[in-house]
Amino acid sequence: MAKTSYFVPLYASVFHLDADGNLLQILSLDEGWANTARKQANAFIVASFFSSYKTSLTFPTVQAIGEDGTTKWKKTYSNSTNGNPVAQPLSNDDLVVFASDSIYYYSNTTGVSRKLSISCKARIRITDNKLFYTLSEVSFVKISLYSLDGKIICNVKRGIQPVGEHSLRLSGLARGACIIRVKSNGQGVMQQRVVIY
Known part of the structure; x- marks a missing residue:
């Protein structure tokens, strides 16, 4: 998973371009802050802090907007998360995390490339x-757990390990959702969201 964090100001728009860079459509998001937007198949996934004009509150919101500009689905959370x-x-194993006034988008597209020293049979x-x-080779391995907002919880294991x-x-670890990261020889990071029970 790759973590990306963006901030786009109020009254933002998502610009949909074709492979040649021609503008196909502008999706206006002027109802709130659009903090992250990702293209997935035939929709944009937009994560934002939705601002209410009736109150001064903002609400974490994730929505899928089709290429035709229609909202396919939308999920708004209450603002009573106590800062958690x-x-x-x-659906594609990506993850959006709202943390205080920041939004993180974890994309499941970063896997193992051929030149990296760690590989998985699958995931x-x-x-x-x-x-x-x-x-795939003798490696110095570091395994760490991170909170969903990217803060390190603990290093679980460090050391040289053989092929296989x-x-x-x-x-023995605290229960709950977290990100586990496996790193080999300082590269080849693999991450997965896990729930420890």
Whole structure:
């Protein structure tokens, strides 16, 4: 997962361009702040802090806007989260996290490239609070847990490990949702959202 954070000012618009850079459509988002926008298949996923004109409150909102400008779905959260991050998983395994006045968009598109020193047979597997991962060469491995708003919780494991499949029990850690990051030789980061129970 790659984490990106944007801030786009009030009365923002999403510009939809074709492969040649020609403007196809402008989707106006003047009802609130549009903080992140991502193109997915035939829709834009827009995460914003929606501002109410009737009150001075802002509400975390995620919506899917079709290429024709229509809203496919919209989810608005109450502002009574007491400052705790609010996470909205999307159907393609992307994740939007609202944290105080920032929005983070975790995209599941960053995987393992051929030149990196760590690879997975498929993805990081987590079953019964156990993490499985595969190394393609002897590597210095660092495994860390992060909160959904990107703050480090703890380093779970560090050290040199041989080629092959490895596993790590996650028992004894605090329950809840988090991001687990596996890093090999300072590169080849793999991340996955997990729920520890």
